Amino acid sequence: YGKVLKSAAQISASLKSERRIDVDESVDETAMSAGYEWPKAVFTPFVQAMGAYLDYDSIAGDFLEFGNQDDRDRLSGTAQAGFKYELADKLALRFGAGADIKRYAESHDDFGLMRDSTSVFPFIGLSYADEDDTADLVYAPVYRVYREREFSPLLAHTVAARAQHKLNSALNLFGTARVGLEETDFFTAKTIQEYALSVGGVVTTAGGTVAGAEITYTFRDFLGFDRIDHKLEAALKTKTPMGERFFLTTEAK
DSSP: OEEEOTTSOEEEEEEEEEEEEOSSOEEEEEEEEEEEEOSOOSEEEEEEEEEEEEEEOOOOSSOOTTTOOTTOOEEEEEEEEEEEEESSSSEEEEEEEEEEEEEESSSSOTTSOOOOEEEEEEEEEEEEEOSSEEEEEEEEEEEEEESSTTSOOEEEEEEEEEEEEEOSSSEEEEEEEEEEEEOOOSTTOOEEEEEEEEEEEEEEOTTSOEEEEEEEEEEEEEETSSOEEEEEEEEEEEEEEOSSSOEEEEEEO
8 A cells, every 4th residue: 555645745554465385484474564754855754664473384294404393483573764865866865774673482492592583774775766767775784683692693784786677668677686684493593694686577558457577596595504595486476456546466486
């Protein structure tokens, strides 16, 4: 849901529920997010909040370190606030700070470890937009502390970049690159350092439906554990108007 208020402030909200089944996990996730941006000024304030509950099922079969997953159920929450400042007609700067928490339904996992963590992060981003091209670059160092004494605090540098080019009124091409943290509960690994690269395109039909295709390559390094993953994904997505402000989205991956 998105709306521009009479005061020129902007409000947005979303609700997502999905079921994911992978080689080493089976999880139901329910997530909500909300954002508010004040009317445009020299420094335009904004706030965002996101929350999700992840409910894991155990994986049947022989014993695996990650086979019994009932100890992974958790609540994740992130909030951030900052300002947007227009450097030029097509160039804007965003900066601020945020916090992230992970709280598990069980205080200790099956290995006797406490997985709860708290993170804080400043962020700064630069965005460009004209009629045919948009680009965003965001940098945020993340400092994370764990409830478990076996896990020392973690400092990670995260970067996200995205660019889009409009070929014509119906077709857009885009690419993204990201270096960041991905959550994990795999045995003694604290977290995953993730490097991801995506390319794709979006087609808009005469009726307003938007259809997109995307290919993503991901490299993952499990920090604190000797494991490296490579993953290649392909996704098809659609977004169909269901009224003036509501949309129906679908995804096949």
